[in-house]
Amino acid sequence: MPVLEVDNITKLYGESVAVDTLSFTIDQGETYGLLGPNGAGKTTAISMIVGVLDRDAGQVRVGGRPHSPADRRSKALIGYVPQDLALYHDISARENLRFFTKLYGMSRAAAAREIERVLEAVGLADRADDAVRTYSGGMARRLNIAIGLLHRPKLLILDEPTVGVDPQSRNAILASVRELAGEGVAILYTTHYMEEAERLCDRIGILDGGRLRAEGTRRELVGLVGEHDQVVFKVEGDPAHAVPVLEAAPGVGRVQRVEGEDGEVVAFVADARAAMTELMAAVAAGGVAVRSVEVREPDLEAVFLHLTGRALRD
Amino acid sequence: MKALAFALLGLRRFFRERTNLFFVVLMPFLMIFMMGLMFGGTSQVRLGVSGATGEPLAARLVASLGADDDVEVVRVGSRDDLVSRVERGELHAGLAIPAGYDTTLRAGGRVTLQQITRPGDIAGLTAGALIASVVPKEAAPIKAAGFAAAQGAGTFDETYRAALGSAVPGLDVKVTTTGEAVMPHGAAGFGIWAPPLLLLYTFMTALIAGVGTVENRRLGVTRRAYSTPTSAGSIVLGETLGKLVITLAQGLTVMLGSALLFGVDWGSPPGAAALVVAFILVGAGAATLLGSLMRTEAQAVSVAVILGLGLGGLGGTAVPLESFSDTMRTVAHVTPHAWAYDAFTRLVRHGAGLADILPTVALLTAAAIALFTLGAWHMHRALTR
Numbered sequence: 001m002p003v004l005e006v007d008n009i010t011k012l013y014g015e016s017v018a019v020d021t022l023s024f025t026i027d028q029g030e031t032y033g034l035l036g037p038n039g040a041g042k043t044t045a046i047s048m049i050v051g052v053l054d055r056d057a058g059q060v061r062v063g064g065r066p067h068s069p070a071d072r073r074s075k076a077l078i079g080y081v082p083q084d085l086a087l088y089h090d091i092s093a094r095e096n097l098r099f100f101t102k103l104y105g106m107s108r109a110a111a112a113r114e115i116e117r118v119l120e121a122v123g124l125a126d127r128a129d130d131a132v133r134t135y136s137g138g139m140a141r142r143l144n145i146a147i148g149l150l151h152r153p154k155l156l157i158l159d160e161p162t163v164g165v166d167p168q169s170r171n172a173i174l175a176s177v178r179e180l181a182g183e184g185v186a187i188l189y190t191t192h193y194m195e196e197a198e199r200l201c202d203r204i205g206i207l208d209g210g211r212l213r214a215e216g217t218r219r220e221l222v223g224l225v226g227e228h229d230q231v232v233f234k235v236e237g238d239p240a241h242a243v244p245v246l247e248a249a250p251g252v253g254r255v256q257r258v259e260g261e262d263g264e265v266v267a268f269v270a271d272a273r274a275a276m277t278e279l280m281a282a283v284a285a286g287g288v289a290v291r292s293v294e295v296r297e298p299d300l301e302a303v304f305l306h307l308t309g310r311a312l313r314d
Numbered sequence: 315m316k317a318l319a320f321a322l323l324g325l326r327r328f329f330r331e332r333t334n335l336f337f338v339v340l341m342p343f344l345m346i347f348m349m350g351l352m353f354g355g356t357s358q359v360r361l362g363v364s365g366a367t368g369e370p371l372a373a374r375l376v377a378s379l380g381a382d383d384d385v386e387v388v389r390v391g392s393r394d395d396l397v398s399r400v401e402r403g404e405l406h407a408g409l410a411i412p413a414g415y416d417t418t419l420r421a422g423g424r425v426t427l428q429q430i431t432r433p434g435d436i437a438g439l440t441a442g443a444l445i446a447s448v449v450p451k452e453a454a455p456i457k458a459a460g461f462a463a464a465q466g467a468g469t470f471d472e473t474y475r476a477a478l479g480s481a482v483p484g485l486d487v488k489v490t491t492t493g494e495a496v497m498p499h500g501a502a503g504f505g506i507w508a509p510p511l512l513l514l515y516t517f518m519t520a521l522i523a524g525v526g527t528v529e530n531r532r533l534g535v536t537r538r539a540y541s542t543p544t545s546a547g548s549i550v551l552g553e554t555l556g557k558l559v560i561t562l563a564q565g566l567t568v569m570l571g572s573a574l575l576f577g578v579d580w581g582s583p584p585g586a587a588a589l590v591v592a593f594i595l596v597g598a599g600a601a602t603l604l605g606s607l608m609r610t611e612a613q614a615v616s617v618a619v620i621l622g623l624g625l626g627g628l629g630g631t632a633v634p635l636e637s638f639s640d641t642m643r644t645v646a647h648v649t650p651h652a653w654a655y656d657a658f659t660r661l662v663r664h665g666a667g668l669a670d671i672l673p674t675v676a677l678l679t680a681a682a683i684a685l686f687t688l689g690a691w692h693m694h695r696a697l698t699r
Contacts, residue, residue: 050541054698069698072543080541086534090327102319103542147538 003186009058018044020210031187033201041210042190046159050080079153083160089133093143104151118146138169157188194300213307222298229272230296236289239263245286251275316544320552358386359441362405364396369416375452400430407431407441420470422460509658514631516565518622520597523557525614527605546694558598565590581661585668592678596650599685606693630655
């Protein structure tokens with residue numbers, strides 16, 4: 001049974017449709033990314049799913065039970081990390097966390113235990129008693145996430161959690177999310193950073209203008225637009241010698257010698273990682289001396305462009 | 315329980331800010347002090363008297379001066395001391411009785427009394443009026459006794475006793491009030507002004523406290539709290555509870571402090587406490603609604619100040635309701651201030667008790683509940699739409 005079932009949810013603001021019949025599901029331990037540019041309707045969709053915004057149509061089920069803004073039992077299953085730093089800046093991280101443990105109805109002992117756990121998890125244990133206003137942007141973001149993890153939710157919803165964060169903190173946040181998914185938490189992750197969605201998500205939904213344009217694994221999405229992985233060989237000597245060798249290798253669609261590049265030959269394959277062993281065996285058997293190999297996978301930017309006719313960052 | 319979490323955190327954050335400590339703890343005491351200076355203290359005239367110690371006629375004059383409840387007679391050693399103390403303001407006025415007062419009068423001689431006051435001192439003028447009325451009354455039997463003694467009717471002491479004992483018909487002026495006096499005897503100063511000032515101040519403070527609700531919404535904390543298993547009602551109640559405690563503490567501090575430090579009479583303690591609590595609940599309810607309606611803190615502060623001063627002015631906290639026309643008095647009762655003002659008037663000026671003002675307390679409580687409900691409904695709407 002999916003942890004989250006979103007069925008045709010719709011939000012209207014007057015004549016404007018902010019979210020249009022959005023549907024998807026997330027299983028336990030799965031990370032689902034909602035990818036879309038700013039204004040695509042990601043935050044509106046998230047707000048309806050979390051239960052802080054009324055829907056105009058559609059259903060949401062969390063842990064198998066119907067979910068609505070008034071349903072406190074299903075809210076207890078959700079951890080929500082909003083895009084804004086929704087915390088008090090004039091008190092410490094520990095005080096912020098303690099406040100939210102009370103809202104989750106946790107006992108004093110459980111609260112103390114979970115506060116220490118999440119502080120460790122986000123790397124803020126040594127600054128736990130400092131006022132949040134003294135934190136860097138990245139530290140405040142990590143605290144923002146820690147609040148969502150306090151009650152060990154079954155479903156964690158993160159709305160653009162890495163906006164305005166330095167690379168180090170961003171990596172730490174992504175690592176934490178992967179770890180949580182590994183522990184079985186279902187994760188809904190919205191972002192407009194293509195690389196994050198590719199690195200993190202098992203499945204991705206591409207949202208634009210409030211509508212889900214496509215959904216699937218990165219490979220499935222890329223497949224939708226007929227793109228292939230590229231394995232780029234830099235070879236010693238005449239690259240023309242390498243072309244027939246690679247063309248004969250199993251799984252290779254076509255081979256292209258790159259003009260202007262010194263000794264560079266590109267093999268187009270459906271799945272570079274799967275084909276790599278056989279490709280390397282083929283070039284070795286064909287007597288091609290390889291200086292380096294690089295895998296270039298088609299990215300979601302190309303998919304988004306194909307689906308919407310514009311770039312993701314427009 | 316969750317509302318309590320909101321309230322306790324709100325209180326902790328509020329008192330951690332030093333400027334807030336000033337406004338909550340020090341400001342009320344400054345206010346009490348200012349009120350005390352402006353309206354407090356005793357209404358008794360302090361009249362100093364020097365000279366003629368041990369002389370019976372002089373002693374009788376001094377006793378007559380002190381017979382009025384509104385006059386406190388203070389014996390002073392010398393005329394110079396009397397002048398000095400009047401100059402310093404320790405005494406409102408002085409009366410210097412020359413040595414040999416009794417001997418001179420008994421001999422039928424003329425005695426000159428010296429009145430000492432500061433120019434323009436209202437209390438000094440009051441003392442002067444008192445002296446001007448008491449001295450002729452005391453002089454009349456002395457003159458009669460002197461005349462009779464001179465006619466051979468007896469010694470001065472005998473004729474003086476006879477003069478004091480004779481009932482001479484005089485002219486009395488008696489003032490009575492029909493119906494209910496707007497300002498009963500003794501109602502003055504602080505007793506009149508303290509309640510409206512308290513109403514103005516506490517309502518304004520309650521409204522200003524509602525700005526915190528707007529801040530929480532802007533930070534996104536309110537919406538995040540609503541994403542937890544917490545109802546909108548608990549959030550609204552919690553947001554308001556902390557501010558309510560602060561405003562109540564302020565109101566009761568002002569009442570208690572002014573009563574202890576300046577002897578302000580707030581009327582029946584249970585009545586006054588119930589009235590203040592009900593009135594502050596209305597303020598807190600209005601603050602809840604304000605906090606749910608406004609989008610920015612600056613907007614909320616502006617509206618709070620305009621509403622606080624506007625409703626306060628209309629409700630009789632700037633100009634007494636008694637001076638309003640009948641039409642304006644009716645209009646004024648759209649404000650909670652006017653209702654509370656009327657109830658305080660009955661408590662402070664007419665000795666009413668809790669039972670007498672219970673309908674007003676009930677009305678204010680109902681208004682508070684209506685405002686809370688409206689505020690909670692709008693907060694829920696603001697969160698989910």
